[in-house]
Amino acid sequence: MSTYLRCNDVKSNYYDEKEVTLRGWIHRIRKQKEITFVLLRDDRGGVIQFTIPTKKAIDLTIESCIQISGNVKKDARAPEGGYEIRGKDLKIFGTAPADYPIGEYQSQDLLLDYRHLAVRTRRMSTIAKIRASILKFSRQWFIENDWLEINAPVIVKDAVEGGSSLFEIKYFDRIAFLSQSAQLYLEAMVFALGPVWSITESFRAERSRTVRHLAEFTHLEAEAPWMYQEELMKVQENLVSFIIQNTLTNNSPDFEFLNRNVKELSSISPPFERMSYGKAVDILRSRDFTVLCGDGAHRKIEWGDDLNIESERELTKDCVKPLFVYEFPIDTKPFYVREDPTKSEISLSTDLLAPRGFGEISSGSERESDVESIEKRIEKQSLDPKAYGWYLDLRRYGSVPHSGFGLGMDRLVRWILGMEDIKDVVLFPRTMSRVTP
Ligand code: 4AD
Ligand code: MG
Numbered sequence: 178m179s180t181y182l183r184c185n186d187v188k189s190n191y192y193d194e195k196e197v198t199l200r201g202w203i204h205r206i207r208k209q210k211e212i213t214f215v216l217l218r219d220d221r222g223g224v225i226q227f228t229i230p231t232k233k234a235i236d237l238t239i240e241s242c243i244q245i246s247g248n249v250k251k252d253a254r255a256p257e258g259g260y261e262i263r264g265k266d267l268k269i270f271g272t273a274p275a276d277y278p279i280g281e282y283q284s285q286d287l288l289l290d291y292r293h294l295a296v297r298t299r300r301m302s303t304i305a306k307i308r309a310s311i312l313k314f315s316r317q318w319f320i321e322n323d324w325l326e327i328n329a330p331v332i333v334k335d336a337v338e339g340g341s342s343l344f345e346i347k348y349f350d351r352i353a354f355l356s357q358s359a360q361l362y363l364e365a366m367v368f369a370l371g372p373v374w375s376i377t378e379s380f381r382a383e384r385s386r387t388v389r390h391l392a393e394f395t396h397l398e399a400e401a402p403w404m405y406q407e408e409l410m411k412v413q414e415n416l417v418s419f420i421i422q423n424t425l426t427n428n429s430p431d432f433e434f435l436n437r438n439v440k441e442l443s444s445i446s447p448p449f450e451r452m453s454y455g456k457a458v459d460i461l462r463s464r465d466f467t468v469l470c471g472d473g474a475h476r477k478i479e480w481g482d483d484l485n486i487e488s489e490r491e492l493t494k495d496c497v498k499p500l501f502v503y504e505f506p507i508d509t510k511p512f513y514v515r516e517d518p519t520k521s522e523i524s525l526s527t528d529l530l531a532p533r534g535f536g537e538i539s540s541g542s543e544r545e546s547d548v549e550s551i552e553k554r555i556e557k558q559s560l561d562p563k564a565y566g567w568y569l570d571l572r573r574y575g576s577v578p579h580s581g582f583g584l585g586m587d588r589l590v591r592w593i594l595g596m597e598d599i600k601d602v603v604l605f606p607r608t609m610s611r612v613t614p
Contacts, residue, residue: 184223187249188260198246222302224257229264240273293614303431308590314423318416324372329359335564342381355380361568363400367579372401388598393607400581406525409541409580410501414447421445437595441497450500461488483509490534503527512554515543531592538589541582548572
């Protein structure tokens with residue numbers, strides 16, 4: 178790979194009238210009798226128009242990969258920035274047949290069927306660039322704050338988030354599962370490395386077709402010793418604010434391209450809003466908010482019910498900043514969540530809800546340290562106690578008070594981009610109905 182210019186590099190007075198060579202794909206093409214107008218798209222989604230005598234453009238088709246040399250010309254009529262290239266020499270690296278399956282207006286399903294090609298659309302590549310920044314600034318925050326990054330296995334024997342959403346796999350002549358969360362491994366590493374974090378794919382065999390569930394998602398998780406609930410929230414609000422402010426600065430033209438109004442995002446800074454679960458239920462009850470029961474009927478929400486997406490939407494529809502909900506009933510939370518020693522049935526846990534109804538983006542908690550209590554809850558949640566022997570050892574050998582959280586990166590990107598469907602922010606989404614491309 179030699180260093181080479183991209184389309185936006187040459188749109189400047191400096192390059193005006195100079196000869197340049199650009200590489201890319203044919204994004205659009207309009208052939209006239211003498212002259213052909215081509216919109217070239219480079220390998221970062223930038224575009225520039227070039228012209229070429231039509232007799233030299235016979236073989237050019239949409240998505241053919243080419244190299245073009247010619248002189249840059251400042252011309253106010255040129256689309257996409259007022260510069261174009263008067264093409265002279267053309268080299269074709271890869272010719273595309275004329276039946277390119279993706280046109281200008283396509284159904285969502287077709288775009289998903291052809292996702293391997295649709296990733297070239299400027300919309301998809303812009304989303305991917307913003308996502309890359311979100312990942313980069315996440316990592317930067319942890320590095321700057323002295324957390325160590327670790328890698329955790331995704332082939333596991335234990336459920337973290339309940340047995341019903343486990344993907345079972347054949348592991349030689351045994352059964353294993355795809356990991357729902359790296360948390361238990363992060364917990365183990367807290368004893369060896371202090372504050373640790375990881376970014377791992379997590380898997381949930383959830384039979385729900387919603388705009389915020391994937392079967393495979395990118396999970397940022399963090400765990401630290403001697404961290405309690407208040408600090409747990411501070412870490413998350415600092416991290417999320419840092420990611421957002423840096424991404425807005427770094428990718429401003431990308432947000433503009435996607436027509437994402439970032440006014441509210443630009444005001445996101447610590448502290449976030451905080452509300453107890455009890456207060457949330459009181460508010461929802463005062464608005465006669467109902468939940469669906471097992472028999473299909475609706476009844477008014479009660480203390481003890483989990484917050485569903487509708488309730489999260491109701492609580493945050495007028496919020497500009499994210500909202501931490503804390504003090505969930507212990508029975509709504511997994512076995513590892515610590516019960517508040519001063520308030521029976523209350524857990525030391527927090528869910529972070531993105532504003533404007535985007536819903537839960539992270540869950541965190543202090544971790545239970547009492548072996549017996551964890552064992553009881555593992556059984557109550559119908560999990561296999563044998564799988565957790567190693568996890569309980571962590572409590573037996575020098576347990577330390579610790580806390581952690583998991584942030585769904587796809588959900589974070591969805592909210593930052595203000596997009597309805599989570600599939601739009603993932604390159605190759607995995608859902609109940611889709612495992613290819
Ligand atoms: O709330 P969850 O299930 O919590 C955990 O997995 C903890 N073990 C994390 C931890 O403390 N280390 O998942 C954490 C986040 C959710 O808030 C959500 O953002 C995301 O992961 N998430 C999903 N994202 C997309 N599709 C799904 N099916 C998701 N399930 C969870
Ligand atoms: Mg959760």
